[in-house]
Structure formats: C-alpha cells, structure tokens
Amino acid sequence: MIDIEQANQETVTRMMAARPILKTIATARDVIPGMRDDLLLHAGPPISWENASGPLRGALVGALIFEGKAADWEAAEALLTSGAVTFEPCHAHSTVGPMAGVTSASMKVYVVENVTHGNVAYSNLNEGYGKVLRYGAYSAEVIEKLRWMNGTFADILTAALAQTDGIDIRALLAESLHMGDEGHNRNKAGSILYTAKLAPxxxxxxxxxxxxAKTLQFLGDNALSVLNPVMAGCKAMCDAGAGIAGSTIMTTMARNGTEVGIRVSGLGDQWFTGPVGQPDGLYFPGYTAADANGDIGDSTITETAGIGAFAMAAAPAIVTFISGTPELAINTTMNMYEITETEHTAFTxxxxxxxxxxxxxxIRKVVELGILPQINTGIAHKEPGVGQVGAGLVLPPANMFEDALIAYAEKYL
Amino acid sequence: MIDIEQANQETVTRMMAARPILKTIATARDVIPGMRDDLLLHAGPPISWENASGPLRGALVGALIFEGKAADWEAAEALLTSGAVTFEPCHAHSTVGPMAGVTSASMKVYVVENVTHGNVAYSNLNEGYGKVLRYGAYSAEVIEKLRWMNGTFADILTAALAQTDGIDIRALLAESLHMGDEGHNRNKAGSILYTAKLAPxxxxxxxxxxxxAKTLQFLGDNALSVLNPVMAGCKAMCDAGAGIAGSTIMTTMARNGTEVGIRVSGLGDQWFTGPVGQPDGLYFPGYTAADANGDIGDSTITETAGIGAFAMAAAPAIVTFISGTPELAINTTMNMYEITETEHTAFTxxxxxxxxxxxxxxIRKVVELGILPQINTGIAHKEPGVGQVGAGLVLPPANMFEDALIAYAEKYL
Structure with a gap:
C-alpha cells in the first residue's frame, strides 16, 4: 500500500533541502546531457513545428541563424520541418529557459548544481529587454547581441565566478523575497544583489x-539578470523532488505557447498537457490582448518550486507591472496554501x-478544490519578431491535473 | 493673521518638491559652510563636553586623532575642554551625520544639492560595521580605516560620480521603499542599488x-552604504521646508546621546530639547539594555523627511533587526498619518x-493627540570604543513639542 502522505513529504523535503549553487557558465554542447549540434531545446512540453506559436517559431529560426546553420527563415524552416534539426523540451535535458526558451549547442548556459543531492540544472543567459530571441525576435541586432553575450559577457562572468565557490541561489532568493521580489516577474532586488556580488x-x-563597465551596466540595468540562474536553481530543486514513487506533487509546469504541460513526481517523465490560457494583465502602450500570444515559457518552474505567483504576498509592488492590487498579491499566496503540501523552510x-x-x-488538492496554480507571466506578441507586449496573470487548464490524477490512479490504486 | 494651514502646506510642498542629487564628494573644510580646522561637527542639538555621552566623546577624540591634533584621549580632551577646539551641531552647518555624527575639517563628505531650490547638504562617509568612529570607537584600526576611506575609497567614488550628472537620491529612495527598505535602519536595497549604479x-x-574591487566589495557588503547620502538628501529636503513664517512643521529632529532636539519651520534655528530615551529593541549577543547609550544621531532626519520609522509599513522584514512584528510595522506608519501634514508624493x-x-x-498634532514621532535606531554602547550593541525603537520626549508650541504661541499668537 502506497503512503501518499509520506511520499509527498519526501518530495517537498528533498525540494527544500536542495541547495542550488551557480557554479559556472559553459557551452551547452559541453555540459547539457544529450545536447547535440542538430538539436534545439525549447520551453514547455513537446510540440511540432505545425503547432508551434509565432514566438516559438521565431526563436527556433533565430537559434539556427545564430548557429550559422541557416541564413533566413525559409532555410531554417526547411531544416526544422525536414527533421534535419530536431527540437525537444528543455525539461527533457535538465534545462529551463524563459519564454520560448530556445537553447542551441553553441550557446553559453548557467550551470547550477544542487550540492545537497548532486543533480545539475542549466539555463541560458538573460538578454534583457527589447528585441530578444526569447520573445521570438531573430533580426540581425538580436543575433549580434547574442554573440556579444555568448562571447565577452559570458567570458567575464565565467572569470568572475571562477574566483568563488559559486553563488548560493537559494540564499539569494530568500534575501530577495525580503526585498519585494517574488522571483518570477519581479527580480529587481535579486538582479542587483547578483550584480553587486559579481561587481568586485x-x-x-x-x-x-x-x-x-559594459558588462556591469548590462547586469545592473536588466531587472531580469538573475531570472535565468534562479530558474535553473528552481529546476535543480524541483528535480530533486522528482521520481518519488507514490508522490502526487507536481515537479514540472511549463508552457510552449500552445500547450501547458505538467509532470508529477510519482509519474516519471510523462507529460499531461492542455491548451494555454491568455494572460490577463497590463499591456505596453500600443498593444492590446488581441496581440497576445498564448502563455509561454519554462519560468513557471518558479511557481513549481514555491516562489513566483505563490510568493506574490512578498512583492506587493509587482501589481504595477502585472495589474491588480496589493490585496490580490496577498490573496494569491493565501490561495496557494490550499493546494500545496508544505510551507518553504528557506523562503519566507x-x-x-x-x-x-x-x-x-x-494535484489531488487542485482537482478536489478546483483551485488552479496561479502563474505570473510576461506576455509575448503572437507574431515572431515583435517581442514582449505586456505582463499579467494566467491560470493553467484544469484538465491536465485531472488527467494526471487518472494516470496516478491507474498506476498506483 | 497667520494662515497656519497655508504655511504648513507650503512647508511640505517645498520638502516634497526638493530633488536632492548626490553631486560629488569633497573635503569638509572646502565645502561645508563655516567649517574650520579647529571645529568639529556632531549629531544632535548643542552640548558641552561635560554632558556628552561616551560614544560622542569617543568620536570627538577619534576625530582629533584622525586630524593629527592629538595623540591620545588626554591630549584630545584638553583641546576639547580648553576651547582650543570647539564643537557645534552638524545641523548648524547644513550637515548631518549618523550616530555621533562627528565630522572634522579633513574628512571627505557627500555633497547633495537640492536642484529644485538650490540648497546643499552634506554628510560624512559610512564606515560599515564593527569598530567605527560613529559609535565612539577611536582605536588605531578605526583611524586606519578612516584614512583608507578618506583616501582611495573617496577618490574612486569621486571619479565615478564625475562621469555622471549625479545620483538622484529621491528616486533611489522611492525605488528602495518598493524593495523593503524604510531608509533609516533598513537600507539594504538602497545600498545595493547604489553599488550597482556605481559599479560600471x-x-x-x-x-x-x-x-x-576593494571599493566595490566595501560598498556591496555594507547595507548602510547609502545611508549617509540618503541622510544628506533628507536634510536637503527638510531644509527646503525650513523658515516658513507661521509653519508648525518640524524640520529638524536629532539626538546627541544626551538630549534630543527639534526645530520647527516657523521658529527659525531655535532648538527645543529634552532628555533622550533608551531604545527598546534587540541586542547583539553578549549585550543587554544595561550596556545601551541613550538615543544618538542625526539619522532621524529620515523620519523628519517622511521615511524611516514613518515608512516602516514598506519594510516588514526590518522587525528581525529592531524587534516587533510586521503588524507593528504597519501600525507605526498608520499612527504617523495622525500627526503629519500630508502624504508624500514621491515616496509610496x-x-x-x-x-x-x-x-x-x-507639532500641534503631536501635542493635541499625544502621539510622538516614532524613531527606528541603532543602539550604541554607552562606553566609548565598544560600538553598536543592538537596534530598536524609541520615542522622543513630549516636552520639547510642548515647549515649541509655547514658543510658537508667543511669537505668532
């Protein structure tokens, strides 16, 4: 007989005991398990080119241009539809990426080791604002910025990190949650803590x-500088809780712009998916909900790990960015206590x-109570190449929690 | 007939319209009005050597050792008691200093200009933690650190600031209040914002x-790095509101370790004083209330300007440092609305x-309602040379508000 409560306790205990340390930066092909030159990683559950949304397509194309495998959209699309280049979820390779999350073999990635349990997670480098690959932009300026980031910028950070034993991402997050961050859409404090640590x-x-000076300026001006190491840290924590027999705790939640998918600790690598929602939020001047792509990105690894929208009560100022009131921020966190197993020992x-x-x-509580995990998110334009158009709140579809619970019953009960 | 309401509105409007910009760092004797080689500035209202508390005496002695005017306590005391060296309040010289606040002619000071009204305010450099002059320590290591700060450290900051039009202290404070600071005892966010701005x-x-690297490390590790420019910024704001005929708004509140003093906009430079309280708070390991000096420092310029304890609702995490609960933080701010003229337009x-x-x-509301301005403060050891022993909450004495109101009635009514 499975003791679900014990399995769930083991899952969250491992997630919270995990101590993710940002060790270094390395080239994806050298460190990410299963990475190959003819493979691209992307956010969310598996998807075909046919079903991929605009920003995901744009980022896949951009990555092939960055790699020198294609000169333009047509050439890239041919590679992606012929099977000459394949694409798989980041999550299948111990990796996470914000928005489109596209990572190619030559890209530099953060290497974050959970020193408690030994597993490692990876994430690409944050590009800042404006026209960026993660929102599906792939113009010459986007590729040029990526080359600088992949070159000098990454080399400087690597040399900086080499002087340390690494940066404790859990400790940094704990501190930033006391400074008005929630760790997903608001990483202002975390990013300047990160910049100030790296500066000397x-x-x-x-x-x-x-x-x-250029590197320090880029780090300090980008309030999302630390998002990617934070995401890799959350991935390392969640992976530490994956694969516990009998556990009904969600250890993955990710969106590819078309579908959301979850994975459950006791159900191995199986994805349960459903259609993405449209975020409800604030739009940048000149844009409306009609421009919005469906929800996209692996950044919901933050909510999965117990921060992001789940920690919104720590970040009342975020409502100026994603809409709502400070009361909404408090209520969101209070609601999430209803569907979670425990209260984090490091994040307060x-x-x-x-x-x-x-x-x-x-997932049992989600289905029983009908309360869905809240997500804070950036909103991408639905056409490739435009970029971010806003930020807001969104809920995942209920069906995938029900499907997962049915699969659980079939496996265990 | 004096229109008190109009005078008070003018006072707070000027205080809030003031935009303090950190322009540069300079030597005190070159910039502070009335500064002389045989003058020391100190925190709080005027005081004699006889009545000065341990940490203030220690800091006065340390400053004379730093200046090369005395080799030891006895020599310094002889200068200070003979009148060969005099000491006057920082506030009488457009200056503010935390804790003992002692500033001598050779010391480097922050130069903060209120670009709206043109007045300038000054503050010394923050020494960080441990044995420091501002808590009355004056040993060789204290003086050596001051020399480094006054030399290379100040020179690097000066060269960094010279590349800019200055740093907008009001904007920095507005941002840090959204990041869990209250700007007096919690300046974690402000200090790393400051560090991140200076880094490139x-x-x-x-x-x-x-x-x-040493400069960046010192700035980033010291969660009070920005306190002194913030204090000078608050001084520049408060001075903009000083001297408005008929105004009953407090524009100075400062403590010298023995007495607290206030000044009121409509009452010129006259001090109204009373005995300092003993802060109620949390003590560092090994210390108790029996070790505590009375309340000391010009840092209450923050509360005078509308931040510090007045903004405690923005900084719930501060209670781990000064005692109390997050509810206390909210209630403190709510109480301060009862005795203030307005709500700040820049600080939310x-x-x-x-x-x-x-x-x-x-001051009318303070006397009428019996609600005293709340102060957050560091706690100094009562003996010179020991340093900080804790942090907590304290109230100023009621009599000085009553005395000020009587003086106001005599002058205006």
Whole structure:
C-alpha cells in the first residue's frame, strides 16, 4: 500500500533541502546531457513545428541563424520541418529557459548544481529587454547581441565566478523575497544583489575597463539578470523532488505557447498537457490582448518550486507591472496554501509574519478544490519578431491535473 | 493673521518638491559652510563636553586623532575642554551625520544639492560595521580605516560620480521603499542599488583592479552604504521646508546621546530639547539594555523627511533587526498619518495600496493627540570604543513639542 502522505513529504523535503549553487557558465554542447549540434531545446512540453506559436517559431529560426546553420527563415524552416534539426523540451535535458526558451549547442548556459543531492540544472543567459530571441525576435541586432553575450559577457562572468565557490541561489532568493521580489516577474532586488556580488569579482578579471563597465551596466540595468540562474536553481530543486514513487506533487509546469504541460513526481517523465490560457494583465502602450500570444515559457518552474505567483504576498509592488492590487498579491499566496503540501523552510514572507511560501502543488488538492496554480507571466506578441507586449496573470487548464490524477490512479490504486 | 494651514502646506510642498542629487564628494573644510580646522561637527542639538555621552566623546577624540591634533584621549580632551577646539551641531552647518555624527575639517563628505531650490547638504562617509568612529570607537584600526576611506575609497567614488550628472537620491529612495527598505535602519536595497549604479562607473576609473574591487566589495557588503547620502538628501529636503513664517512643521529632529532636539519651520534655528530615551529593541549577543547609550544621531532626519520609522509599513522584514512584528510595522506608519501634514508624493508604500508616506510632523498634532514621532535606531554602547550593541525603537520626549508650541504661541499668537 502506497503512503501518499509520506511520499509527498519526501518530495517537498528533498525540494527544500536542495541547495542550488551557480557554479559556472559553459557551452551547452559541453555540459547539457544529450545536447547535440542538430538539436534545439525549447520551453514547455513537446510540440511540432505545425503547432508551434509565432514566438516559438521565431526563436527556433533565430537559434539556427545564430548557429550559422541557416541564413533566413525559409532555410531554417526547411531544416526544422525536414527533421534535419530536431527540437525537444528543455525539461527533457535538465534545462529551463524563459519564454520560448530556445537553447542551441553553441550557446553559453548557467550551470547550477544542487550540492545537497548532486543533480545539475542549466539555463541560458538573460538578454534583457527589447528585441530578444526569447520573445521570438531573430533580426540581425538580436543575433549580434547574442554573440556579444555568448562571447565577452559570458567570458567575464565565467572569470568572475571562477574566483568563488559559486553563488548560493537559494540564499539569494530568500534575501530577495525580503526585498519585494517574488522571483518570477519581479527580480529587481535579486538582479542587483547578483550584480553587486559579481561587481568586485568582475573588477579583478583580465578584461578591458570598457568591457567590464559594459558588462556591469548590462547586469545592473536588466531587472531580469538573475531570472535565468534562479530558474535553473528552481529546476535543480524541483528535480530533486522528482521520481518519488507514490508522490502526487507536481515537479514540472511549463508552457510552449500552445500547450501547458505538467509532470508529477510519482509519474516519471510523462507529460499531461492542455491548451494555454491568455494572460490577463497590463499591456505596453500600443498593444492590446488581441496581440497576445498564448502563455509561454519554462519560468513557471518558479511557481513549481514555491516562489513566483505563490510568493506574490512578498512583492506587493509587482501589481504595477502585472495589474491588480496589493490585496490580490496577498490573496494569491493565501490561495496557494490550499493546494500545496508544505510551507518553504528557506523562503519566507515578512508581510505574512515570515510564513514560509506555499510549496509543492498536490494535484489531488487542485482537482478536489478546483483551485488552479496561479502563474505570473510576461506576455509575448503572437507574431515572431515583435517581442514582449505586456505582463499579467494566467491560470493553467484544469484538465491536465485531472488527467494526471487518472494516470496516478491507474498506476498506483 | 497667520494662515497656519497655508504655511504648513507650503512647508511640505517645498520638502516634497526638493530633488536632492548626490553631486560629488569633497573635503569638509572646502565645502561645508563655516567649517574650520579647529571645529568639529556632531549629531544632535548643542552640548558641552561635560554632558556628552561616551560614544560622542569617543568620536570627538577619534576625530582629533584622525586630524593629527592629538595623540591620545588626554591630549584630545584638553583641546576639547580648553576651547582650543570647539564643537557645534552638524545641523548648524547644513550637515548631518549618523550616530555621533562627528565630522572634522579633513574628512571627505557627500555633497547633495537640492536642484529644485538650490540648497546643499552634506554628510560624512559610512564606515560599515564593527569598530567605527560613529559609535565612539577611536582605536588605531578605526583611524586606519578612516584614512583608507578618506583616501582611495573617496577618490574612486569621486571619479565615478564625475562621469555622471549625479545620483538622484529621491528616486533611489522611492525605488528602495518598493524593495523593503524604510531608509533609516533598513537600507539594504538602497545600498545595493547604489553599488550597482556605481559599479560600471568605478570600472571606468583610473585605479588598480585591486582598489576598485576593494571599493566595490566595501560598498556591496555594507547595507548602510547609502545611508549617509540618503541622510544628506533628507536634510536637503527638510531644509527646503525650513523658515516658513507661521509653519508648525518640524524640520529638524536629532539626538546627541544626551538630549534630543527639534526645530520647527516657523521658529527659525531655535532648538527645543529634552532628555533622550533608551531604545527598546534587540541586542547583539553578549549585550543587554544595561550596556545601551541613550538615543544618538542625526539619522532621524529620515523620519523628519517622511521615511524611516514613518515608512516602516514598506519594510516588514526590518522587525528581525529592531524587534516587533510586521503588524507593528504597519501600525507605526498608520499612527504617523495622525500627526503629519500630508502624504508624500514621491515616496509610496506598495502594501498600503501605494499610499504616500506620512510626511511633515505638525507639532500641534503631536501635542493635541499625544502621539510622538516614532524613531527606528541603532543602539550604541554607552562606553566609548565598544560600538553598536543592538537596534530598536524609541520615542522622543513630549516636552520639547510642548515647549515649541509655547514658543510658537508667543511669537505668532
């Protein structure tokens, strides 16, 4: 007889005991398990070119241009539809990526090791704002910025990190949650903590003053600088809780712009999917809901790990970005306690009397109570090449939790 | 007939319209009005050597050792008691200093200009933690650190600031209040924002990589790095509201370790004083309330300007440092609305629905309602040379508000 409660406790205990340390930056093909030159990784559950949304297609094309495998959209599309280049979920390769999440073999990635259990997770580098690959932009300026990031920028960060034993991402997140971040859409504090930690290390590297200054400026101006190492940290924590027999805790939630998929600790690598929702939020000037792509990105690994929208009560100022009121922020966190297994031992919310964040979504509670995990998200334009058009709140579809519960019953009961 | 309401509105409007910009760093004797080589500035209202508390005495002695005017306590005390060296309040010289606040002619100071009204305010450099002059320590290591700060550290910051039009302190504070700071005892976010802003500028200066790294490390590790420019910024804002005929708004509140003093906009430079309280708070391991000096420092310029304890609702995490609960933080801010003239237009509190911070203490309301301005503060050891022993909450004495109101009635009614 399966003791579900014990299995769930083991899952969340492992997730919370995981201590993700940002160790270094490396080239994807050298470190990501199963990475190949003719493989692209993308956010969310598996998908075909036919079903891929605009921004995901744009990012896949951009990555092939970046790799020098295609000169334009047509050439890239031919490679992607012929099977000459295949694409698989980041999550199938211990990796996560924000928005389209496309990662190719030559790209530099953050290497984050969970030193408690030994598993490693990866994430690409954050490109900042404006026209960026992760929102499906693939113009010459996008590729040029990626080349700088993949070259000097990554080299400087690598040399900086080499002077340390790594950066403790869990500790950084715990601190930033006390500074008004929720770790998903608001990473202002985390990103400047990250910049301030790196600054003296960068000063000591053997690069020109101009290159160091440009790197520090880019890190400090980008309030999402730390999002990608945070996501890899959350992935390392969630993976530590994956594969516990009998556990009904969700250990993956990710969107590819067309479908959302979840995976459950006791159900191995099987995806349960459903159609993505349309985020409800605030649009940048000149854009409306009609421009919005469906929900996209692996960044929901933050909610899966117990932060993001789940920690929104720590981040009342986020409502100026994603809409709503500070009361909504509190209520969102309070609701998430209803569907989670525990309260995080490392991540606490000052405004709630330092209560731990709601951690470990139990799919049984989601189905029983009809309360879906809340997601904070950026909103991509539905056409490739445009970029971010807003930010808001969205819910995943209920069916995938029901499907997962049926699969669980078939396997265990 | 004096229109008190109009005078008070003018006071707070000027305080909030003031835009303090950190322009540069300079030597005190070159910039502070009335500064002389045989003058020391100190926190709080005027005081004699006889009545000065341990940490203030220690800091006065340390400053004379730093200046090379005395080799030891006895020599310094002889200068200070003979009148060969005099000491006056920082506030009498457009200056503010945390804790003992002692500033001597050779010390480097932040120069903060209110570009709206043209007045300038000054503050010394923050020494960080441990044995520091501002808590009355004056040993060789304290003086050596001051020399480094006054030399290379100040030179690097000056060269960094010279590349800019200055740093907008009001904007930095507005941002940090959305990141869990209250701007007095919690300046974690402000200090790393400050560090991150300076980092690319520091990278471009002509100093060695080691010196730049040491400077960046010192700035980033010190969660009070930005306190002194913030205090000078608050001083520049409060001074903009000083001297309005008929106004009952408090524009100075400061403590010298023995007495607290206030000044009121409509009552010129006259101090109204009373005995300092003993802060109620959390003590560092090994210390108790019996070790505590009375309340000390000009840092209450933050509360005077509408932040600090007045903005505590923005900083629920501060209670781990100064004692209390997050509810206390909210209640403190709510109470301060009762005795203030307005809500700040630049400083808002996300958790209170972005309500402006309570700004401009009206001494009439303090006396009428019996609600005293709340102060968050560090706690100094009562003996010179020991340093900080804790942090907590304290109230100023009621009599000085009553005395000020009597003086107001004599002058105006």
């Amino acid at each position: 290390l960068i000063a000591q590297t053997d690069f020109s003053d101009d290159e160091k 919310i000052p405004a709630l009397g330092f209560r731990g964040t709601p951690t470990g979504v139990d | 500028l520091i990278a471009q200066t002509d100093f060695s990589d080691d010196e730049k 509190i996300p958790a209170l629905g972005f309500r402006g911070t309570p700004t401009g203490v009206d």
